[in-house]
């Protein structure tokens with residue numbers, strides 16, 4: 001479903017952040033993306049959600065070469081991707097409800113559908129009492145739930161999350177990953193950037209993309225690799 | 234796209250008001266833009282009313298003159314010697330008779346002494362004595378039909394009455410046309426300034442807002458928003474601002490014109506006609522805000538699309 005071939009990325013005239021990234025993700029898969037801070041996890045995710053174009057190499061998504069897409073096709077593919085940004089990127093002038101509803105409005109869903117779906121999801125993520133609050137008045141954890149709800153409201157084919165457990169306590173982090181796991185079971189491919197080792201351990205059935213020195217190793221979890229990882233951090 | 238919300242926010246809780254995906258409503262430059270558009274609309278109204286008044290004046294000053302000529306039989310001969318009224322009368326009759334035999338002449342009319350006296354009374358005073366003392370020139374008005382050869386007729390008149398002067402009002406017409414033409418050019422110039430300023434300020438406002446909300450625009454793109462989706466909001470928003478400014482400005486302008494003509498109307502002047510707006514002219518004035526709204530919307534649309542296409 002997603003294929004990276006010899007992908008390189010640099011910012012301006014700086015050094016290459018990604019040098020030669022190669023991997024393939026199957027539909028319905030679940031991956032962690034790990035690596036030390038500054039390794040380029042956020043950069044790699046931005047290529048995945050088509051927020052940026054690679055400087056080199058080939059990326060294909062849902063069977064299409066991303067470099068060849070027209071603006072309309074690009075928009076259609078983006079509508080199939082949900083993103084949880086590290087800094088959430090909520091729109092501060094609109095209510096939590098409207099933030100979550102935004103992707104549906106962009107896709108042209110009816111207001112009736114929107115009221116129903118968004119209301120239900122907000123209840124489900126525990127924001128039922130905060131529908132009309134503006135993001136700046138919500139706690140960090142609540143803002144994060146808004147960001148996550150916004151990413152999944154369209155039931156995307158691919159869910160990309162950048163350090164989503166960053167400012168959650170262990171218990172909340174576990175609940176969040178359980179939620180992602182459930183979404184994955186319903187067919188969404190999930191890729192989560194994280195360096196929370198203990199948490200990843202709890203979901204050790206999932207494979208990891210290990211980003212280091214601008215390259216990606218696909219790691220199938222087993223003891224030896226675990227040791228290799230531990231040596232890195 | 235946008236939804237009805239009553240007020241922006243209250244204690245951190247958003248309450249219903251018309252809202253856009255970008256925080257456009259919170260922009261501080263909005264009031265300035267509305268004021269600018271309002272001023273432009275006032276200028277637009279004044280320019281329009283000016284050109285309405287102008288065409289009214291032009292028709293009044295030139296109406297019927299195009300096919301008319303006046304023949305003056307002066308009260309003195311080539312050497313400046315005063316003629317008697319009897320001789321002037323003779324020449325006038327000769328000329329009138331000649332004109333009546335010419336083709337393509339609709340009508341020939343001799344101004345009576347009384348009419349001439351009325352015309353020159355401002356200069357000579359009302360006294361009958363003055364008129365008796367001085368010989369009075371004769372004035373004959375000719376209406377040409379279509380196809381009349383006024384040059385040929387002028388030549389024939391010269392043959393029978395060498396001192397007669399044929400005035401085809403050409404220089405008067407030319408003066409009026411030149412004068413009104415200049416004023417019209419000024420009005421058109423003002424209209425262009427208004428248009429240009431509106432376009433430039435709307436384009437500038439859109440450009441700066443897009444720079445300010447670059448991250449939000451990027452986010453909308455990442456969520457899969459089409460350029461048209463974003464453009465619709467911005468163009469609608471800018472049209473709202475332009476309409477607001479233009480309505481305020483147009484009504485201010487119309488009020489100014491009405492008060493101005495009311496004040497000027499107290500002194501009756503024949504040369505500058507009393508200014509009243511016809512139905513069509515009212516419609517044109519009231520369409521001005523729509524026109525400015527559409528210009529603003531088109532400009533916003535063009536600017537937004539051009540900027541969005543440069544984004545990833």
Ligand SMILES: Nc1ncnc2c1ncn2[C@@H]1O[C@H](COP(=O)(O)OP(=O)(O)O)[C@@H](O)[C@H]1O
Nearest residue numbers: 011014017035036037038039040041042043044
């Ligand atoms: N927008 C940017 N412009 C320039 N350099 C950037 C930008 N984003 C990231 N970088 C650089 O790219 C490298 C990788 O950053 P990032 O992808 O954020 O890593 P990670 O998410 O793994 O911590 C860092 O050296 C960072 O300074």
Ligand SMILES: [Mg+2]
Nearest residue numbers: 041042086162
């Ligand atoms: Mg990062």
